Amino acid sequence: MKIATWNVNSLNVRLPHVTDWLVREAPDVLAVQETKMEDHKFPAEVFASLGYQSIFSGQKTYNGVAVIAKERPVDAVMDIPGFDDPQRRVMAVTLGDVRVVNLYIPNGSEVDSDKYRYKLAWLDALIAWLGSERQKYPQTIILGDFNIAPEDIDVYDPLQWQGKILCSDPERDAFRRLIDLGFHDAFRQFEQPEKSFSWWDYRMNGFPRNLGLRIDHILFSDALRPQLTGCAIDREPRKLERPSDHTPVVAVWERS
DNA sequence: ATGGCTTCATAGTGAAGA
Numbered sequence: 001m002k003i004a005t006w007n008v009n010s011l012n013v014r015l016p017h018v019t020d021w022l023v024r025e026a027p028d029v030l031a032v033q034e035t036k037m038e039d040h041k042f043p044a045e046v047f048a049s050l051g052y053q054s055i056f057s058g059q060k061t062y063n064g065v066a067v068i069a070k071e072r073p074v075d076a077v078m079d080i081p082g083f084d085d086p087q088r089r090v091m092a093v094t095l096g097d098v099r100v101v102n103l104y105i106p107n108g109s110e111v112d113s114d115k116y117r118y119k120l121a122w123l124d125a126l127i128a129w130l131g132s133e134r135q136k137y138p139q140t141i142i143l144g145d146f147n148i149a150p151e152d153i154d155v156y157d158p159l160q161w162q163g164k165i166l167c168s169d170p171e172r173d174a175f176r177r178l179i180d181l182g183f184h185d186a187f188r189q190f191e192q193p194e195k196s197f198s199w200w201d202y203r204m205n206g207f208p209r210n211l212g213l214r215i216d217h218i219l220f221s222d223a224l225r226p227q228l229t230g231c232a233i234d235r236e237p238r239k240l241e242r243p244s245d246h247t248p249v250v251a252v253w254e255r256s
Numbered sequence: 257a258t259g260g261c262t263t264c265a266t267a268g269t270g271a272a273g274a
Contacts (some may be wrong), residue, residue: 009273010263034273036264061264062272107274115272147274166274201274203260213274245262245274 001253003029005143005216006237007104007199007246011035011064014244015043017237021248022050025234028070029095030248031102033145035064042066057088065091065102065144073100083125092133098224099137101130103144108165116165119147123174131181134221142183143218145246148175150185154214156195166215183219186231186251198233199246207238218251227254 004027008014011032022030030052035042037058044054047068057078058064065088067073073093080090091102103126108119130142148171152158161167179185187196197212206212218231231251238247 013263034263107272109272109274145274164274199274201260202262206261215274242262 001029001098001255002027002250003031003100003141003143003218003253004234004248004250005031005033005102005145005218006248007033007145007216007244009034009036009244009246011037011043011066012041013242015046017240017243019046019050021237022047022052022068025248025250027250029100030068031091031100031143032066032068033064033089033102033104034062035066036061037064055091055093057091059086059088063088063104065089065104067091067093067095067100067102069093069095071095080122080125080129083122083129085122089122094137097139099133099140101133101140101142101144103142103146105145105147107147108171111163111165111168120170120174123171123178127174127177127181130178134181138221138223140183140221141218141224141251142178142220143249143251145215146175146217147215148172149213149215150175150217154197156197156211156213161213166213178219182222184222184225186218186220186228187214187233187249189228190231192232196233198249200238202245207243216246216249218249220251224253228252229254
């Protein structure tokens with residue numbers, strides 16, 4: 001199974017990039033974030049014409065998540081149960097015998113801001129939920145835009161970013177607590193190029209200078225460890241005209 | 257240089273992203 005995550009930063013603008021990428025890479029599953037699109041506008045028929053089924057939870061202007069898969073996604077959950085949140089950031093589905101949890105974790109804006117407190121509360125609720133989901137779904141993949149750079153090696157300039165949003169200790173602690181539920185960072189299971197990032201700021205020529213952060217992740221549960229054969233960041237879509245500021249992260253399992 | 261760039265909602269500019 002080939003599975004990918006991609007924050008597309010508006011599916012309306014990025015649809016040609018996404019369809020081109022689906023045709024070229026032929027993943028079994030693509031989890032997207034920041035569709036910024038209400039459900040009645042979701043281009044499900046475009047993906048259907050490429051052999052993909054879609055399930056989506058969107059809203060106008062901000063947020064919005066979707067799972068695009070060859071197999072029919074079932075048993076969808078579109079909220080963190082018990083966590084009242086109008087923002088569309090969660091899409092958990094079952095594909096075969098694997099539970100896939102697609103996340104658009106809040107950005108947080110600035111440390112100590114209201115949005116930062118919302119991010120930390122959101123993460124607490126997420127961790128509590130996924131902790132209880134573990135027994136139910138031994139084979140789980142959690143992927144998406146985490147808006148957390150877990151380690152200094154995931155940041156182009158760790159000193160400049162020290163303690164800042166995406167890198168603060170409470171955010172990294174939340175990432176660690178998620179891992180400690182029994183998950184692993186697929187990207188770090190393999191030798192990787194130095195300065196591997198998944199997001200680059202549109203400003204300051206961030207991408208050509210590789211001023212990036214690794215904030216998009218694919219985590220997997222213990223039961224899926226033996227079959228994982230690779231994980232990589234695909235920088236190609238970031239080189240296109242009018243790219244998303246994020247680029248896809250891809251993981252491959254030998255079997256479902 | 258609390259800027260830069262991009263998207264969206266809007267019809268001027270401003271919010272938000274990361």
